Amino acid sequence: MTIGPTxxxxxxxxxxxxxxALAVDLxxxxxxxxxxxxxxxxxxxxxxxxAGHHPWSRQAVAIAQAGGPATIIGTSQLSSPADAAFxxxxxxxxxVREDMHAASITHHGVVIWPxxxxxxxxxxxxxxxxxxxxIIGYETGARIGRALLTSDLARLYxxxxxxxxxx
Numbered sequence: 001m002t003i004g005p006t007x008x009x010x011x012x013x014x015x016x017x018x019x020x021a022l023a024v025d026l027x028x029x030x031x032x033x034x035x036x037x038x039x040x041x042x043x044x045x046x047x048x049x050x051a052g053h054h055p056w057s058r059q060a061v062a063i064a065q066a067g068g069p070a071t072i073i074g075t076s077q078l079s080s081p082a083d084a085a086f087x088x089x090x091x092x093x094x095x096v097r098e099d100m101h102a103a104s105i106t107h108h109g110v111v112i113w114p115x116x117x118x119x120x121x122x123x124x125x126x127x128x129x130x131x132x133x134x135i136i137g138y139e140t141g142a143r144i145g146r147a148l149l150t151s152d153l154a155r156l157y158x159x160x161x162x163x164x165x166x167x
Contacts, residue, residue, distance in 0.1 A: 021136050026128040029135055037131045040099050040138070044092045044113040048073040051094025060090035070118040081118035088114035101138070104145020104163055111164035112137040141167025 026034060051057050052074040061072055063083075070084030071077075073091060078084075092098055093110040100107055112134050120130055145163035153159075 017140070021133075021140075024132055024136055026132040026135075029132070033135060034131060037135050037138070040109050041113060041131075041134070043099050044109045045073065047093070047095055047098045048088055048091035050097075051091045054094050057087075057091045057094050060087040063087075070121045081122050084121075085114040085118040088117065101142050101145065104142045104149060104159065106141060106145045106149075106159045106163050108138045108141045108160070108164045108167055111160065112141070112167060137167040139167075141165075 029037075052061075061075060061077065064072060064077065064079040064087045065083055066077060066079060068078050068080040068084070070079055070081045072079055072084050072087045079087070089110050092114060093107065096107075098107050099109045116125075116130055116133055116137070119125070125133075141164045144166055145159055148163065149159050
């Protein structure tokens with residue numbers, strides 16, 4: 001896919017962001033940031049495994065269509081990336097003990113990790129690129145959340161659904 005100017009000749013903000021994200025390498029981050037990303041991945045996986053036996057997790061796995069390249073955590077079932085990401089997100093958020101970014105009042109990991117893991121099974125992704133993509137996702141969502149959300153607004157809306165998907 002080519003990321004170039006629009007018909008008007010101006011490059012959209014979304015395209016600028018995509019170009020910036022594609023230019024990032026894991027080496028651009030400090031070791032503490034990479035270690036934190038790894039910890040967040042382990043946290044997501046442990047939450048998903050622990051919540052896998054709950055009724056809502058079993059229900060999410062049951063509605064996932066069998067067949068496809070993406071793994072549903074803790075099962076031998078392969079599904080489409082979208083269905084696997086959904087089921088894995090339900091399990092990762094199933095106990096509401098996953099990572100939380102306090103300043104944006106958001107659980108970014110339950111959106112970022114299921115998406116990246118499912119897509120990485122469709123198109124193989126080296127571990128360093130996976131971690132870099134996750135860091136960019138967390139940072140993007142966190143910046144959007146810090147810019148948009150207040151504690152009053154967070155009482156009205158679930159911030160994760162508003163700011164984590166753009167990340």
